[in-house]
Amino acid sequence: MSLSTLAFHSHSHSLSTPSRPFRPPLLRRPNVVVCSAKPAVSSPSNLSIDVDGRIGPLSQVSGVLGCQWGDEGKGKLVDILAHHFDIVARCQGGANAGHTIYNAEGKKFALHLVPSGILNEDTLCVIGNGVVVHLPGLFKEIDGLESNGVSCKGRILISDRAHLLFDFHQQVDGLREAELAKSFIGTTKRGIGPCYSSKVIRNGIRVSDLRHMDIFPQKLDVLLSDAASRFKDFNYGPDMLREEVERYKRYAERLEPFVVDTVHFMNEAIADKKKILVEGGQATMLDIDFGTYPFVTSSSPSAGGICTGLGIAPRVVGDLIGVVKAYTTRVGSGPFPTEILGERGDLLRHAGQEFGTTTGRPRRCGWLDIVALRYCCQINGFSSLNLTKLDVLSDLAEIQLGVSYKHADGTPLKSFPSDLNVLEQVQVEYEVLPGWKCDISSIRKYSDLPKAAREYVERIEDLVGVPIHYFGVGPGRDALIFK
Known part of the structure; x- marks a missing residue:
C-alpha cells in the first residue's frame, strides 16, 4: 500500500x-x-533575509505556541525567528517538550529544556518560573550542546522561582501510570505531572531553595516521605535522602551562575526595548484547562501561560504565531x-x-x-x-x-x-x-x-x-x- x-x-x-x-x-x-x-x-544567510516583511514587523514580545496536541515543529520556527530577537524564553512545561532543530550545516539538535534560540549565538535564553527543571537532564543537555560547539556560557538564565523536578518525580510518574492501568494518561514519564502536583499542594522545592542547603534535606524528606506513603512500590530510606542531598549540593554549585530573578530581568528587558520571543512547550489541545482533559499536560501551553510563566503583563504580549x-x-x-x-x-x-x-x-x-x-x-x-x-x-x-x-x-x-x-x-x-x-x-x-x-x-x-x-x-x- x-x-x-x-x-x-x-x-x-x-x-x-x-x-x-x-x-x-x-x-x-x-x-x-x-x-x-x-x-x-541552502545558506545560513537566507535566515537573515526577511523577504516578505513577515518577521521584522513582529511585536516586541511575540510568542510561538502549538495549535494541536504538540509536536507541530515549533522549535524550527523559534530557531529561525531567534535571529531577529534578543531573548528567547520558555514559560511552562519541562523536559517533556522535545524540539528538534538543525544548525546551518544541517546538524540535528534535540532540545528538551533549553530554549530553541540557543543555536543563534546572539540570543539569550531564559527558562522562566513556570518551567519545571530536572537538573541532571539540563546539565546533560548543556554538555551536549557545548561538545557540539554551541556555547552556553552566559547565555542561559534560569528563574529562581522555577520548581525542581527530581528523579523520584519520574519514578512516581511511572507508578501512577501503572496504577491507572487501562485508563492511563500516556505521559512521557518525565515526572512533569508529579512535579506540578508538588508545586500546587505547596510542598515543592524551588531553584532558590538550593541556596539554603541547611534546610534543603528537611524539604526533600517531606517530598520523598509523601511519595513513599502514597506508593507501596516506592522504596525510600535514609541512604536515598543522603545521596540525593549530596548530589544536589554539587548541582547547586554548578547551577548558581545561571540563576537570576527572571521576573525582574524580563520586565527590565521590556523596559529597555529588547525583543523577546516566547517559546511554548506542548500545545493548546494539551492545556490543563482547555485540552482533552484528563489526557493533557500539567501546565498551560496556551497564551495565558506566557504571563503566569514569565511574570510579564498581558498588555505587553503582542503577536502570537500558532504552529x-x-x-x-x-x-x-x-x-x-x-x-x-x-x-x-x-x-x-x-x-x-x-x-x-x-x-x-x-x-x-x-x-x-x-x-x-x-x-x-x-x-x-x-x-x-x-x-x-x-x-x-x-x-x-x-x-x-x-x-x-x-x-x-x-x-x-x-x-x-x-x-x-x-x-x-x-x-x-x-x-x-x-x-x-x-x-x-x-x-x-x-x-x-x-x-x-x-x-x-x-x-x-x-x-x-x-x-x-x-x-x-x-x-x-x-x-x-x-x-
Whole structure:
C-alpha cells in the first residue's frame, strides 16, 4: 500500500465516521515528480533575509505556541525567528517538550529544556518560573550542546522561582501510570505531572531553595516521605535522602551562575526595548484547562501561560504565531476524531517521521482537524499561523479536511466539546481536496507552490479565519516559505 492510498480511506474509528462515502482510487502516477520551480540555495544567510516583511514587523514580545496536541515543529520556527530577537524564553512545561532543530550545516539538535534560540549565538535564553527543571537532564543537555560547539556560557538564565523536578518525580510518574492501568494518561514519564502536583499542594522545592542547603534535606524528606506513603512500590530510606542531598549540593554549585530573578530581568528587558520571543512547550489541545482533559499536560501551553510563566503583563504580549501541522498527530491516550487507524495511519506516520523527540513513541496520525484548530485560534488570538510538514502530503492524490462535527444523531456541534464522551462519538464532516502529487521540498516561494497546494492552504485560512504566513516544506533550517 502506498501513501497515496490514504486519500481514499476516511477515519476508521468505530465512533467517528465521515459523512462522505468512499470513492474508488484513481489511477496514480508511478513516482512523485518535482514541481517546476527553482530550488532555493541552502545558506545560513537566507535566515537573515526577511523577504516578505513577515518577521521584522513582529511585536516586541511575540510568542510561538502549538495549535494541536504538540509536536507541530515549533522549535524550527523559534530557531529561525531567534535571529531577529534578543531573548528567547520558555514559560511552562519541562523536559517533556522535545524540539528538534538543525544548525546551518544541517546538524540535528534535540532540545528538551533549553530554549530553541540557543543555536543563534546572539540570543539569550531564559527558562522562566513556570518551567519545571530536572537538573541532571539540563546539565546533560548543556554538555551536549557545548561538545557540539554551541556555547552556553552566559547565555542561559534560569528563574529562581522555577520548581525542581527530581528523579523520584519520574519514578512516581511511572507508578501512577501503572496504577491507572487501562485508563492511563500516556505521559512521557518525565515526572512533569508529579512535579506540578508538588508545586500546587505547596510542598515543592524551588531553584532558590538550593541556596539554603541547611534546610534543603528537611524539604526533600517531606517530598520523598509523601511519595513513599502514597506508593507501596516506592522504596525510600535514609541512604536515598543522603545521596540525593549530596548530589544536589554539587548541582547547586554548578547551577548558581545561571540563576537570576527572571521576573525582574524580563520586565527590565521590556523596559529597555529588547525583543523577546516566547517559546511554548506542548500545545493548546494539551492545556490543563482547555485540552482533552484528563489526557493533557500539567501546565498551560496556551497564551495565558506566557504571563503566569514569565511574570510579564498581558498588555505587553503582542503577536502570537500558532504552529500547526498540515495534518494532525497526537501521542498518548485520549480522543482523536480525525485519526486514521491501522496501516493507513502507519503510512502517514512513516512519511512524516512521526516519532517523539523526547520518548521515541510513535505518534497517532490523522487528517487536519479544523474544528480543533479553530478552537485553538479562539483561545489564543493568533495573529498568524505556521503550517508545517506540508511536504509530507505531497504523494497524496486527495487530501481530507475535517471541517465540522456532528452528534451521533446528526445534530451539529457549535464548538469543540469538553465532554470526552461526546468527543469520542462525534461524526466528522470532511471536505476532500485534490493533492498536488509532486515534491515541493525545494520550493522557497509561495507563488511557486503547485495550485492544489495553494488551494489547500487557502481553504484552511478561509475555514479558520487566520492567515498562514509561514510554511514548512522540509526538516532543514532553510526549508521555510514566507507568504
